[in-house]
Amino acid sequence: LYLKNKLLEKIYILLSKAQKALLIKEDIKKGKIIINSKFSSRRGNILFDELPIYEGSHIITIDDASSPDLDGAFSIDKTGGIYILDVYISDTPSFLIKNNEVMNEAYNRGNTLYLTLDNNKRYYIDMIPPFLSHTYLSLEKSLVGENHPKNVIKFNFIFGDNGELYSSSVSRVRTIINKNITPTDAQALLESYNCDKSSYSIKTLQELAIKVISNSQDDLYKTINPKVALSLIAFPSILVNYYIGRESEFAIYRENGIYTRNNKGIYTSSVTPLRKFVSDINLMFFLQQKEVAMYPNKKLYWFQDNIDEVIIHLNEKDMISKYANSNGQFVKKYLK
Numbered sequence: 001l002y003l004k005n006k007l008l009e010k011i012y013i014l015l016s017k018a019q020k021a022l023l024i025k026e027d028i029k030k031g032k033i034i035i036n037s038k039f040s041s042r043r044g045n046i047l048f049d050e051l052p053i054y055e056g057s058h059i060i061t062i063d064d065a066s067s068p069d070l071d072g073a074f075s076i077d078k079t080g081g082i083y084i085l086d087v088y089i090s091d092t093p094s095f096l097i098k099n100n101e102v103m104n105e106a107y108n109r110g111n112t113l114y115l116t117l118d119n120n121k122r123y124y125i126d127m128i129p130p131f132l133s134h135t136y137l138s139l140e141k142s143l144v145g146e147n148h149p150k151n152v153i154k155f156n157f158i159f160g161d162n163g164e165l166y167s168s169s170v171s172r173v174r175t176i177i178n179k180n181i182t183p184t185d186a187q188a189l190l191e192s193y194n195c196d197k198s199s200y201s202i203k204t205l206q207e208l209a210i211k212v213i214s215n216s217q218d219d220l221y222k223t224i225n226p227k228v229a230l231s232l233i234a235f236p237s238i239l240v241n242y243y244i245g246r247e248s249e250f251a252i253y254r255e256n257g258i259y260t261r262n263n264k265g266i267y268t269s270s271v272t273p274l275r276k277f278v279s280d281i282n283l284m285f286f287l288q289q290k291e292v293a294m295y296p297n298k299k300l301y302w303f304q305d306n307i308d309e310v311i312i313h314l315n316e317k318d319m320i321s322k323y324a325n326s327n328g329q330f331v332k333k334y335l336k
Helices: 002-014 017-029 092-096 100-109 130-136 183-191 197-215 234-247 277-289 297-305 307-326 328-333
Strands: 060-062 072-079 082-090 113-116 122-125 150-159 165-175 179-181 253-255 258-260
Touching: 017 307, 017 328, 060 197, 072 197, 072 234, 082 197, 082 234, 092 100, 092 277, 100 277, 113 307, 113 328, 150 197, 150 234, 165 234, 165 277, 179 183, 179 197, 183 197, 197 234, 234 277, 258 307, 277 297, 277 307, 297 307, 307 328
Parallel strands: 060 179
Antiparallel strands: 060 072, 072 082, 082 150, 113 122, 150 165, 253 258
16 A cells, blocks of 8 residues: 555656546546535534633634635734744644544545636535534634634744744644634735734734744745745744644655655645645644643544555545636536
8 A cells, every 4th residue: 555655646746737637537527536515424513622711812814705714823922022923723633533423524525625616606515514614613703793712723933033933832722713804904904004903913923924934044944935935824834834744753744745654845734624634634643742632542543554545545635626626617517
């Protein structure tokens, strides 16, 4: 299986996008690839761990207005030349591991599919049932007009004034999201003279990102594309991905566009647990390793003991996801 996986990796890299698309199209037509738009699993047990409340400074999500799933948020403060950045990721793995049917179906789907149709509308085929991923697990500001604490995985990063990373840590807490804004809104705040909490957070985040990329002596940060790093959405995610990639005893990495055992690039896909199952796997193992959460070992061992099978499965689902995003009208005709 390991050799098969390495062979598939090489084939995937060598094939052109057109060749990959043609193979997937034929497999969908022949019924070798079945895309389910409905969920077979039951409703699930909507119970969450009673985590301690964390009253962070202004906590913001940045995502497109059309996005139904908000996986991540951040808050930032600067005191005496020290930056304190907290990144919050939806605690989806801790929920899934208590709901076997929902978790199994999420694994089988692998990704949320985003289909762009001819009328330019988006059609979603969720990895997790919508009533969970769009509401209870999503880091939206509120439910029914009230603030509701969300269970999150909190990554804390402390940087010096020159962009040097002093420390990083992880915990699980409940917190209230203060603001949901779009990338367009965030850019407008950057260019404004506003002095409110959202403006302060956005401007301080960009200030930190510039210092980290420009001044850091960390070779890893020097390899980041500046345009990507300075994206207000990408920068907090990059920090989490590299933190987990560096310190994980077990993780699935991403290299040359595919999932792999190889940690050469140290990049893990760990910040989209509502949309990509690989994130849930990486977060489960990391939280267990850090003794932040104690999950049933037999469930974790299955992923570890069957890692080659898991990687093959997730790469196949990732290929389908990329195809569906570009060929939504065709894929929608074959939904089950």
